[in-house]
Amino acid sequence: MQQTKILFIGLILAALSACGSPAEEPAEQLIVAKPGAGAAPDSSPAPAAGDLASKGKAIFAAACAACHSVEAGEASGAGPNLHGILGAKAGRVKDFAYSQAMKTSGVIWTPMELDLLLANPAAKFPGTAMAAGKLTDAADREAVIAYLTDISK
Numbered sequence: 001m002q003q004t005k006i007l008f009i010g011l012i013l014a015a016l017s018a019c020g021s022p023a024e025e026p027a028e029q030l031i032v033a034k035p036g037a038g039a040a041p042d043s044s045p046a047p048a049a050g051d052l053a054s055k056g057k058a059i060f061a062a063a064c065a066a067c068h069s070v071e072a073g074e075a076s077g078a079g080p081n082l083h084g085i086l087g088a089k090a091g092r093v094k095d096f097a098y099s100q101a102m103k104t105s106g107v108i109w110t111p112m113e114l115d116l117l118l119a120n121p122a123a124k125f126p127g128t129a130m131a132a133g134k135l136t137d138a139a140d141r142e143a144v145i146a147y148l149t150d151i152s153k
Contacts, residue, residue: 056147059140067132070151079130085109086152101125111145118144 060070067079074081080093090107091098102125107113116123118141121130135141 052143052146053150054147056143056145056150059135059144060147063132063135063140064144070148082148084152085114086111086149097129099125099128099130101127111149114145114148115141 060068064079064082067077069075069077069081070083071081072083074083076093076096080096080098086109088109090105090109090113091103105125115138117125117130118135119138120134121128135144
């Protein structure tokens with residue numbers, strides 16, 4: 001009986017010592033969240049400002065450019081020219097017919113104000129003529145704002 005115990009303990013110790021040495025690197029690591037726990041935070045690096053502005057330019061071209069121009073001195077379309085919008089007062093483009101809500105808002109365009117507008121124009125300015133342009137994805141809004149910031153320099 002005593003020999004069996006010693007043999008059994010010896011086998012356990014041998015098995016434990018074969019479980020890998022500190023010099024070995026794991027080939028793969030899996031992270032499993034506990035049920036009900038939030039997802040692990042995204043550890044990928046944030047895109048560089050230029051990359052974000054490039055992404056914003058593409059989104060702007062698809063979602064905004066049909067109505068808005070961005071080149072300095074370019075005429076407004078169905079929406080006002082947005083060149084230099086950051087830091088400007090809402091309703092500033094002289095050749096554009098803004099809604100009363102926009103003209104009297106007193107808003108100065110900051111990234112936060114633009115985010116609110118792009119998320120839901122009608123909620124930001126009730127009665128606005130801006131029927132399109134709602135960007136529901138926060139990352140898309142951030143990219144468009146980065147693009148507008150970049151072209152406003």
